[in-house]
Amino acid sequence: MVSIKPMMILIILGLCLILECGKAELPRFEHPIKPDGSLSLLVVGDWGRRGLFNQSQVAAQMGKMGEEADVDFIVSTGDNFYDDGLTGINDPAFEESFTNVYLSPSLQKQWYIVLGNHDYRGDVLAQLDPILTQKDKRWFCMRSYVLNTDVAEFFFLDTTPFSDKYFSDPDHTYDWRGILPREEYLSNLLKDLDTALKQSTSNWKIVIGHHTIRSGGYHGNTVELENRLLPILQENHVDLYINGHDHCLEHITTSESPIQFLTSGGGSKAWKNKFNPVNKDDLKFYYDGQGFLTMKITKADLHFQYYDIFGNILHQSSLPKGFYPM
Numbered sequence: 421m422v423s424i425k426p427m428m429i430l431i432i433l434g435l436c437l438i439l440e441c442g443k444a445e446l447p448r449f450e451h452p453i454k455p456d457g458s459l460s461l462l463v464v465g466d467w468g469r470r471g472l473f474n475q476s477q478v479a480a481q482m483g484k485m486g487e488e489a490d491v492d493f494i495v496s497t498g499d500n501f502y503d504d505g506l507t508g509i510n511d512p513a514f515e516e517s518f519t520n521v522y523l524s525p526s527l528q529k530q531w532y533i534v535l536g537n538h539d540y541r542g543d544v545l546a547q548l549d550p551i552l553t554q555k556d557k558r559w560f561c562m563r564s565y566v567l568n569t570d571v572a573e574f575f576f577l578d579t580t581p582f583s584d585k586y587f588s589d590p591d592h593t594y595d596w597r598g599i600l601p602r603e604e605y606l607s608n609l610l611k612d613l614d615t616a617l618k619q620s621t622s623n624w625k626i627v628i629g630h631h632t633i634r635s636g637g638y639h640g641n642t643v644e645l646e647n648r649l650l651p652i653l654q655e656n657h658v659d660l661y662i663n664g665h666d667h668c669l670e671h672i673t674t675s676e677s678p679i680q681f682l683t684s685g686g687g688s689k690a691w692k693n694k695f696n697p698v699n700k701d702d703l704k705f706y707y708d709g710q711g712f713l714t715m716k717i718t719k720a721d722l723h724f725q726y727y728d729i730f731g732n733i734l735h736q737s738s739l740p741k742g743f744y745p746m
């Protein structure tokens with residue numbers, strides 16, 4: 421007869437494997453798709469300037485496209501409040517740069533937001549405080565999280581702590597509460613992302629962070645993300661990496677992998693007129709000015725378009741599924 425004790429241990433171990441005891445996981449959320457099986461979204465980045473630098477013009481055009489496309493939600497790629505994030509939960513910049521700027525009825529949807537480096541220059545915990553969601557129910561900002569829908573899974577990532585330069589920046593102070601010790605934070609985050617990507621059964625895997633991986637803009641590539649994040653995205657057949665940080669709109673592909681690199685950082689101040697070299701076959705599109713990105717996703721295909729502040733389509737592309745050999 422088998423004794424009870426080893427049996428119990430086996431059962432507990434088995435349950436732990438199934439339930440993955442003790443494993444930290446990225447928080448997960450769900451968003452419904454449309455009854456016709458599609459999902460529409462807008463992506464804007466690098467925006468909070470109290471309406472200035474064409475932020476209000478971008479917002480107005482987002483409102484028009486948002487209505488036309490009947491968007492389900494809006495994504496922010498970070499740098500939500502310039503220049504130094506929010507001073508606290510009562511900083512009027514929250515209303516002046518968010519609530520009172522994105523006024524169109526079609527933009528009164530859920531916003532899924534990540535933090536950028538400028539957000540870390542203020543009270544970073546304020547932007548993560550649920551009090552902001554009480555002030556404006558559209559606001560949803562966490563450091564890193566997974567948003568699942570029936571057609572695509574989105575992995576929102578806190579990229580600022582990856583970049584060495586902010587840790588030795590003599591000109592600014594950063595609010596590192598909650599991410600120290602840094603190396604532990606980064607390696608846990610990469611492990612959690614890898615786990616979440618491996619568990620995903622979604623047709624489309626879309627990763628969103630503030631910083632560039634590949635960019636021909638002023639900031640160019642982020643070496644730390646090329647070294648540490650990109651291999652995980654490649655290994656897990658991520659379809660798109662979407663970022664802000666460079667204040668432009670761009671679309672890059674490479675021969676290394678099928679990942680499409682989309683920059684949507686044209687939410688306000690732009691026209692930097694400073695560039696980094698990119699292989700000309702890789703650079704599918706670059707616009708140095710203001711605008712935003714729209715996306716329509718179904719199980720079978722994903723279509724995206726870039727708009728300027730006048731509503732002109734600057735660039736568009738479609739990805740059919742079956743893109744990856746399954």
Ligand SMILES: *[C@@H]1O[C@H](CO)[C@@H](O)[C@H](O)[C@H]1NC(C)=O
Pocket residue numbers: 473474688689690691709710729
């Ligand atoms: C606002 O947009 C227009 C049209 O693209 C552009 O000519 C102008 O320079 C922009 N203003 C600023 C401050 O970026």
